[in-house]
Amino acid sequence: MGFLARLLNRPGAQAEKKLGWLEKARPEIERLGRSYAELQDEEIAKTAAEIFESGDRRAQLTKYAALAREAAERALDERPYDTQITGLLGLLDGAVVQLLTGEGKTLVGAMAAAGYALQGRQVHLVSVNDYLAVRDRNWMKPLFDLLGVESASVSGADSEEARRKAYRAEIVYASVTEVGFDVLRDRFVLDDAHIRVGSRDVVIVDEADSVLIDEARVPLVLAGSTSKEDADSAIAALVEELVPGEHYEVSQDRKAVSLTNEGIDLVEERLDADLFGDDSATLAAVSLALYAKALVHRDVDYLVVDGRVKLISDSRGRVAELQRWPDGLQAAVEVKERLATTESGEILDQMTVEELIHGYSTICGMTGTALAVGDDLREFYGLEIVPVDPHLEVIRVDEPDRLYTRQESKERAIVGEVAEQHAAGRPVLIGTRSVAESESLAERLRTRGIACEVLNAKDDSAEAQIIAQAGRSGAVTVSTQMAGRGTDIRLADDGVAEAGGLLVIGAGRYQSSRLDDQLRGRAGRQGDPGTSVFFISLEDELLSRVPEIQRFVEEGDEHGFIASKRAAQLVEHAQRMAEGENTAVHRDTWRFNELMAKQRELVLARRREVRDENAGADEVRRRLGDRAEELSEEFDAATVDAAITEVLLFTIDSRWVDHLAFLNSLREGIHLRTLAREKPHEAFNAESIRAFSTFWDDVVADSTEVLEDAEFTEDGIDLPAYGLKRPSSTWTYLSTETVFGSDIETIVKKIGR
Numbered sequence: 001m002g003f004l005a006r007l008l009n010r011p012g013a014q015a016e017k018k019l020g021w022l023e024k025a026r027p028e029i030e031r032l033g034r035s036y037a038e039l040q041d042e043e044i045a046k047t048a049a050e051i052f053e054s055g056d057r058r059a060q061l062t063k064y065a066a067l068a069r070e071a072a073e074r075a076l077d078e079r080p081y082d083t084q085i086t087g088l089l090g091l092l093d094g095a096v097v098q099l100l101t102g103e104g105k106t107l108v109g110a111m112a113a114a115g116y117a118l119q120g121r122q123v124h125l126v127s128v129n130d131y132l133a134v135r136d137r138n139w140m141k142p143l144f145d146l147l148g149v150e151s152a153s154v155s156g157a158d159s160e161e162a163r164r165k166a167y168r169a170e171i172v173y174a175s176v177t178e179v180g181f182d183v184l185r186d187r188f189v190l191d192d193a194h195i196r197v198g199s200r201d202v203v204i205v206d207e208a209d210s211v212l213i214d215e216a217r218v219p220l221v222l223a224g225s226t227s228k229e230d231a232d233s234a235i236a237a238l239v240e241e242l243v244p245g246e247h248y249e250v251s252q253d254r255k256a257v258s259l260t261n262e263g264i265d266l267v268e269e270r271l272d273a274d275l276f277g278d279d280s281a282t283l284a285a286v287s288l289a290l291y292a293k294a295l296v297h298r299d300v301d302y303l304v305v306d307g308r309v310k311l312i313s314d315s316r317g318r319v320a321e322l323q324r325w326p327d328g329l330q331a332a333v334e335v336k337e338r339l340a341t342t343e344s345g346e347i348l349d350q351m352t353v354e355e356l357i358h359g360y361s362t363i364c365g366m367t368g369t370a371l372a373v374g375d376d377l378r379e380f381y382g383l384e385i386v387p388v389d390p391h392l393e394v395i396r397v398d399e400p401d402r403l404y405t406r407q408e409s410k411e412r413a414i415v416g417e418v419a420e421q422h423a424a425g426r427p428v429l430i431g432t433r434s435v436a437e438s439e440s441l442a443e444r445l446r447t448r449g450i451a452c453e454v455l456n457a458k459d460d461s462a463e464a465q466i467i468a469q470a471g472r473s474g475a476v477t478v479s480t481q482m483a484g485r486g487t488d489i490r491l492a493d494d495g496v497a498e499a500g501g502l503l504v505i506g507a508g509r510y511q512s513s514r515l516d517d518q519l520r521g522r523a524g525r526q527g528d529p530g531t532s533v534f535f536i537s538l539e540d541e542l543l544s545r546v547p548e549i550q551r552f553v554e555e556g557d558e559h560g561f562i563a564s565k566r567a568a569q570l571v572e573h574a575q576r577m578a579e580g581e582n583t584a585v586h587r588d589t590w591r592f593n594e595l596m597a598k599q600r601e602l603v604l605a606r607r608r609e610v611r612d613e614n615a616g617a618d619e620v621r622r623r624l625g626d627r628a629e630e631l632s633e634e635f636d637a638a639t640v641d642a643a644i645t646e647v648l649l650f651t652i653d654s655r656w657v658d659h660l661a662f663l664n665s666l667r668e669g670i671h672l673r674t675l676a677r678e679k680p681h682e683a684f685n686a687e688s689i690r691a692f693s694t695f696w697d698d699v700v701a702d703s704t705e706v707l708e709d710a711e712f713t714e715d716g717i718d719l720p721a722y723g724l725k726r727p728s729s730t731w732t733y734l735s736t737e738t739v740f741g742s743d744i745e746t747i748v749k750k751i752g753r
């Protein structure tokens with residue numbers, strides 16, 4: 001490969017952004033810094049307030065860099081390194097700044113937040129959890145005070161009143177989920193009366209890659225307090241009896257599960273139901289229960305804490321507090337665990353993290369690993385990356401992977417390695433991929449007489465306490481994935497550096513090399529010595545993508561160790577495949593979201609219009625519901641039309657949320673693929689879908705734009721503008737049952753005639 005080709009092939013290479021002028025401005029920043037050093041504390045805020053009032057942009061930024069440095073040194077006793085100044089300017093330039101672990105992102109983010117605030121902007125600094133939001137804001141408060149900008153933080157524990165007040169500050173620190181939740185609550189009130197969060201102006205995203213890419217498709221859910229129908233425990237009990245291979249099959253990628261013909265027969269017989277006939281609610285319930293049984297695993301995908309099911313966030317390995325699975329899956333899991341179903345079952349509204357972030361006028365962010373997702377950041381957010389070299393060279397040694405035949409031999413090897421290094425006085429951090437794996441390893445270690453701390457995704461602030469101790473001689477810490485922040489492991493002074501620093505062991509490669517790098521980055525911070533190494537077994541889920549690797553099982557030595565270059569290449573290959581899958585899913589989601597956001601706007605606008613135009617609509621709506629048929633006898637045609645319009649709007653409006661939930665579940669692989677595959681839903685074929693789309697056009701006139709290009713074929717619907725192709729089974733299910741409800745079915749049939 002030629003040099004240029006290689007350069008272009010480097011992930012993210014095209015998204016890199018250079019701040020060329022900054023190098024030339026450094027002497028000026030130094031010079032200004034010396035004059036700002038003369039200022040009294042009280043003069044700092046005044047000077048800060050004036051910086052952005054005159055002069056050209058570069059002169060303003062140069063001054064601000066110098067003043068922020070001076071202010072940080074006074075307020076926090078930390079003089080920002082040149083690298084941090086680069087980071088600051090990258091953020092003020094609207095880019096994603098790549099700064100390695102331990103390089104001081106907290107300070108960089110705070111200086112940038114103040115910089116935006118001084119330009120009259122309203123800033124949200126979003127981090128990954130409440131603990132960090134509160135900690136970082138309190139830590140940085142002296143700096144904000146000195147510069148004369150208001151700051152606040154929001155956390156889950158805060159009252160409404162406290163939140164309302166906090167959002168009025170110029171700089172607000174909050175977790176992604178809290179902001180999302182508050183935006184949803186604002187949005188849920190249709191008229192703009194209850195605005196709490198305020199305009200979404202500037203967002204500085206901490207851990208930008210995990211929030212903007214890994215979690216982008218996670219739905220933030222606003223759940224209501226009305227109770228949802230209890231998930232049917234009879235169905236759950238029946239599903240418990242089903243046998244894999246006989247009654248159901250799990251797809252190779254382990255993302256979908258479907259009933260076999262035997263399974264369908266058994267379920268239909270026992271429930272006395274026609275699954276693919278009219279009773280798709282039962283089918284949906286069975287599919288969910290089956291999904292909950294076959295594909296969602298306790299301690300891997302969720303924890304049971306205090307009698308409640310708590311999701312574990314895929315990319316962070318932590319409890320995702322406000323997230324629920326969509327479409328009844330949560331209830332299905334609760335039934336599976338024999339827990340009382342949560343009362344807040346009904347989903348009132350939801351929004352993906354991506355939509356949330358897109359609501360801001362200016363987006364910027366920081367992370368230790370941005371370049372690897374450079375292309376995605378550019379494609380999905382139009383963001384560029386400013387890579388910043390560490391201010392001290394990284395001297396950590398990243399050892400080659402060690403491959404084993406079985407999970408068992410892998411775990412034994414890990415424990416052996418830990419025992420050896422532990423005896424030498426080194427602290428060890430083991431990153432696992434699931435809570436279950438953490439517990440298994442911890443158990444083995446304890447059996448060997450090695451005390452260890454286990455971080456179990458349950459409590460962020462307790463974790464921080466453990467992490468603070470993790471750099472001591474002899475400390476052994478086992479943790480599920482620890483993405484980024486709040487996990488700064490400082491080496492203690494007790495001879496740890498001499499012993500080689502922190503040893504990081506990965507108990508298996510993650511779905512992306514970025515996550516691997518984040519784990520490795522726990523060692524070797526700020527020029528510290530350290531080592532990282534990953535242990536892998538042929539049984540790792542990641543490797544199911546490259547079945548040919550299984551033949552290396554023959555090559556294992558008596559410890560199950562496999563020394564093969566080819567096998568190592570296959571591991572890399574499997575990870576690249578997984579990364580590709582995730583991007584593909586993301587791209588798909590992205591288009592769906594765009595489509596949905598557009599539809600939502602249209603529907604809301606039209607809904608308001610209809611409300612104004614048609615004074616009788618409320619009356620009609622009240623009478624509708626089950627009585628759609630009767631209507632045609634009671635009213636004249638025009639009224640019925642108006643009524644139908646109302647029903648549809650009303651339904652779209654209220655079902656909208658389910659629709660999204662369902663789309664999300666599709667994306668997440670909860671693909672009720674069995675649905676119409678075996679026996680297509682009779683009532684809805686290409687013809688009725690077309691009829692339906694005509695109807696839809698009437699209602700939301702502008703949606704023709706979307707449906708115009710749509711090709712309805714026997715096999716499905718093709719929406720080239722959105723790069724979507726959906727089999728009719730999926731579309732049928734979406735359009736009839738989930739989106740529009742069965743009352744509309746009648747209407748559509750009528751129009752189709």
Ligand SMILES: Nc1ncnc2c1ncn2[C@@H]1O[C@H](COP(=O)(O)OP(=O)(O)OP(=O)(O)O)[C@@H](O)[C@H]1O
Nearest residue numbers: 078079080081101102103104105106484485486488
């Ligand atoms: N300019 C500075 N001078 C001295 N110490 C600094 C400076 N900037 C940051 N630090 C210290 O470096 C440590 C790491 O900072 P911080 O936690 O912000 O890093 P980070 O980049 O967020 O890393 P992580 O990804 O691990 O959270 C902190 O203890 C902080 O006090």
